[in-house]
Amino acid sequence: MNQRLATAVSPPTATPDTATAPAPRYVLLIVLTGGAIAGALIGLAITVTAAGGAVTSGPLVAAGFALSRSVLDTQAVITVGMSFLPTFLGRDRRAATMLPLASARLIGLVSAAVWLIAALVSMVLEVVDINVGQPFTLAAIGQYVRGAGAGQAHVVVACGAFVYLVIAVFSRYRGTDVPAEMRIAVAVFTLIPLSTAGHAAFGAQSLRNLALVSIELHVLSAVSWTGGLVAVMLLLGLHRGLLATALPRFSRLATVCVFLTGLTGLFNGWYELWSTPGIHWYTAVFTTRYGLVLIGKVLCVVTAGLLGGYTRLRLLPRIIERRPTAVLTWATVEIGVLAVAFGLAAVLIRAPVVTG
């Protein structure tokens, strides 16, 4: 654990702050969820008509799965972001920080609950999708959980979200805070299983392990970047003092995450196309539905990266000086673009590489 995380468990230095904390910008949650659902629908529209495409048990199940995965991903983003917030504030424990931190605990609690439900719904839809034409039974779920890696992954995600929920409820009703590291560890740990249950688990043997590590890093960095941005802007965006404290810390994390997300995303997309037999990867980018969704996702990440770069290079110095900026507007656009990328990713994890 690094020194920055350690500050979250240090005794707080209480200093009075007469400034009242502004209300959270809940519209950002709507932008995040709406963007992810829009991205999933765009991705579905591209892949659903492909021959032998993503649809195996009817468009309703395919759409339901993509939407539930979008919701699952956005809730993971929110939960991870809310877990990171105390580390962005560091030792700063003015009275004004108490309301954002309490709000972060409450939002984290709700998002963990939705994360848990979305994981279970996603698992049920996968079972329906696999057992096409067969009646849906609890035994089928049991078989799926015991027999498929993705089934096990869904159960671990549900259990991880449940544990986070327990921690969040306990800390809320007891009135004390559990260490930020603990919440970050549980939230991040819960992200990992499903990321390794997609295409990367079934690709070419030679680079499979590298692809698995790459997809894990991709998910961790993308979720940390988006989640951190949502948490900072949602709860601190209208408070110049707290934003000047938290944004530089978040910005350092985000810079690493932007490059990591881009590089690992490019590698994962290339690997999936390269490991598909019968087609050259460079032609598959433009001739397959998978390739088109991939291009859309790359454009989203590049756009969000440029927006993040503008915030870091142009707006951050003014924010540190506590001068007025349009950072919330820029961040809202960045979150919306990233949310669309998450929606596209929810489709991409199951979309096969087929031409036409």
Next chain:
Amino acid sequence: MAATAPPRLPALDIDLPRSAVVAATAFVLAGALRLAAGAEQLGLSSGFAILFFLVAIAQIGFGVLLGVGMRQAMSMIAATAAMVMTLILVGLWLVATTATVPIYPLMNGPYPVDVIDLATALLEVTSVVALCRSLPQPARRRVGWTLIGLVVAAWLVWVGIVATVGLTD
């Protein structure tokens, strides 16, 4: 103008030793995986499902209490009991993966090494080491050596059993 007292803070971060935070985190994560293992056992073996659920509740509960710095969870007796119970669980898993255990659902050989089980065992060992490190001296040394003695004794007993009756009988 008289200085005003700082307002009472409604929620505070806790000044826990880092090893206690690591132990608490490892306990709750191991509990989450035990919960997943229990869910897998549903419809296969109700006895093991219940056992895994009970262990999961104990691990998550202890981890959360340790994480919020509850005195009772950090007492010597509770910490030692948690460490011994955890080591017993790891020991049982090691035995089950190296030999046929009659009460296990799989009767035709050692229990397969599953990723979830392996991760759980690693987290449990981490939690024991971290919890032991969080104890104050000289109790840490005393408890640490006692646990090492127990592990060595259990291993010798197991070697004796294997040498006498064979690995799979």
